Amino acid sequence: MIVCGDDALAHRIAGELAEVYRQSVVLVTPAAGGPNVSEPRVRVQHADPTPPDEPTLVEAGVRRAEALALLYEDDEVNMRAAFLARRLNPHLRLVLRMYNRNLGHRMAELLDQARGADPAEDDGGRDATTIVLSDADTAAPALAATAVVGTRKIVQADGLLLRAAERIPAGPEDAADTGLVTLALLSSTANDPAGADGSDRSGRLAPRLLPDDADVRAAAGHGTVVLEAVGHEPAVSRRRESRGASPRELLSPRVRWALAGVCAAITALAVASWLTTGDHPLHAAYLTLLDLFAIGDPAHGEPTARQVLQLLAGLLGLVLLPLLIAGALEALGAYRSAAALRRPPRGLAGHVVLLGLGRVGTRVLVQLNELGVPVVCVEDDPDARGIAHARTLRVPVVLGDVTQEGVLEAAKIHRARALLALTSADTTNLEAALYGRTLNPDLLVALRLYDDDFASTVYRTLRAAHPEALTRSRSVSTLAAPAFATAMMGRRILGAIAVERRVLVFAALDIAGLPQFEGRTVTEAFRPGAWRILALDTGSTEAPEVQDLPGSAAPPEPPGLLWDLHPGYVLRPEDRVVVAATRAGLAELLGQGPAAEPRRRGAGTQESGRSPSGEQPPQA
Known part of the structure; x- marks a missing residue:
């Protein structure tokens, strides 16, 4: 390689x-x-x-x-x-x-x-x-999910859609919610919602991937990552993004209220003219407008009511003129500023502060915008890749160095609910997180950190200083590496989701040539902590045989994914399945893991250039 x-x-x-x-x-x-x-x-x-x-x-x-x-x-x-x-x-x-x-x-x-x-x-x-x-596309869903507690994690690839949800029990007495399939047991509990994310990757506090039913029942009070659905991605028409100012942005609220009051006064004068003069309603409204714009004849010799209404209409016309000029100027300013970066609104609260608009930050911004999460971006480079996306999406942006005082305050960090520090510099992310916690002790912080040991040290320090606040750390290379490595082995994985600082990958595999699956039932093929079959791709299976599965629903038309597969179904060589696996588990399935290497040496098929392995299997 x-x-x-x-x-x-x-x-x-x-x-x-x-x-x-x-x-x-x-x-x-x-x-x-x-x-x-x-x-x-x-x-x-x-x-x-x-x-x-x-x-x-x-x-x-x-x-x-x-x-x-x-x-x-x-x-x-x-x-x-x-x-x-x-x-x-x-x-x-x-x-x-x-x-x-x-x-x-x-x-x-x-x-x-x-x-x-x-x-x-x-x-x-x-x-x-x-x-x-793309490493950015692979890591963006997991990074965006860290900013929204309990959000659903969605994997989309090759027309397939897998949706998982992170669930935290309401109390310590609540059992873990198994749902359809429990993909992982989190280190977080009802008493400790922040969990041990990043603090103990190898000990008992680390998350457990692909647990069996006994582990799930014993993990009362622990958070879980539950598979909600597996299916085919629906065809959704793309929405056109507006590049101009919206109608609400053309006029300020004060000008809109003033114009509404003037219109109401004009309507009242027209009604009063109709009632006092006995004219036709349309004629009364016409005379009122003439008086309003000072182009009507003076009401000499007219009844007193008519003269009073004409004077009032003239005064109202004097009020209307500056309002029309103010509205025109505001609309012109709104159109001119539509191509410029927005500033955070004064009353903004409960938003996510996104630090860094590079490759990864831009993808995360798009993900948060699709989820409907309000975002304020902070970027020191006015020519960064994501600036154009933020302008198109009408997302507020603060230009400045986050290490300088006043930049995070301009992003309304004291009223934000989360900070996503996604620059490529670990020290910059850490400095922004520490300063953000100083301004907002309850802030949810998600850091982009490369080194696992450094992330563990940072987590323990922030956890001790702010025990009630949520702290998360993610590594883009850790999230993206399994997809690239598996692609180099000749198998394209569907996607990956982050479980704290570990990764759970989804792959579509053919049963033929896999001794761990071929001729076994779905239950027998399940290995806790390594892999689990989630669905059967009925597009590669003859429909009559699939419909005869005991306890399984008939496949959709056209054939798709059968995710409620009966545990006793025997896997055949012509089948194709979607599996969830750890990194080490997927390597073993592909015949390249530590468990498969002794078999290759015993069979005398060890490839040249590969040294015999006496090492312990790596952590998943």
Whole structure:
């Protein structure tokens, strides 16, 4: 495996491939890029050219490699390197990190066509497809969910939709709500809603992924992550985002109330003229308007009531003129400011302060906007990627360095309910969290932190200083690495959800060739803490046999996902299932985990370049 990148994600994926999947990895990275990798299966090759040139890729062994991951932050750099790698090895599996999703899909089609047009010999059944992923898209749902306690976590990929919900019991005497399928037991309880998120990754306080029924019953009072539904993603028409000012923004409330009062007074004068003069109602309204705009004849010799009404209409016209000018100026200012950044409204409260509008922050902003959560963004770079999105979505933005005094106050942090610190600098995120807690002790804080040990130390410190406040820490590379690593192994996972600082992945697997599943019932195939079958893809199964399953509902038309699968259903080689798995569990299912390696050595099929493993299995 070859991994090319210049940031923490490349190092995390290289470690994931070596530790979890037991692969030999060549990490191509700049001399001063990222942390050191101590895994013996990883060979670090320092290369300054960006993108990597032909000599660099040849030295890394691209002609003999099984997969290549291009993880540079610049989409153009990844595309240029992908074309070069496809020319050097047409049968190479490519995994590209692309922020532009539309361009990425077209790139994948083009690179696959280039592979198919190559006249070289057949690749022997190897999966040499091109897979395009985005770390921002993978991590954004989990990061957005940290800002809303109890929010639903949704995984959408390839037309499939999986929805999970985080549930906290109301009291310690309440049992864990199992719902459909319990995916994880959280460290949080009714007495300790903040839990041990990030404080003890290996001890008893850590969350338990994919527990069995006995663990769920014994975990009374613990929070749970429960699977609510599995289905096909509905086709929803895209909403057009308004780029101009809304009608409510054209005029201020005071001007609107003043205009409403003037209109009410004009109506009253017209009614009074109709009642006193006996004219037709339309004629009475016409005379009132003439008097209002000072273009009517003076009421000489007219009845007294008519003269009084004319004077009142003239005075009302004097009031109407400045109101019309004020309204026109306000509307002009609103249209001019529609292209500018909004400032936080004076009475704003209960919102989320989002720090950082880079790749990840922009995706999180879109997620929060779709959830209907009010957001105020803080960014020090006026040319940041997410500024245009914030302007389009009409989200308030405060431009300034968050480490400077007064910036968080301008974002109304003292009345906010959550702070999402998502910059790429751990120290900046920590400083913003500490200052935010000073201004608002009850603030829910979610930090983007790379190092797990540093995150644990930060959590314990903030927990001791503010025991009643919620603190969460997330790592973008930790959330995204399983998707990229699994794609390099030739299987595309559907998505991942964060369970505190651990990751639970969802994958669609074929039963054929999996001894852990083939010929077993759904209950027998379940391994607590490793994997669990969630649904049967009836699109790859003959409909009559699926309809005859005992205790199972008939598949929808057209065939989709059968998520209420009977526990006694025997898995067949032609079946395709959706599973939830830990990282180590998925590696074992793919035949690359620690448990599968002794079988490969015993069968005499150990691949060259892979050292025997005497290590302990890594934590999921």
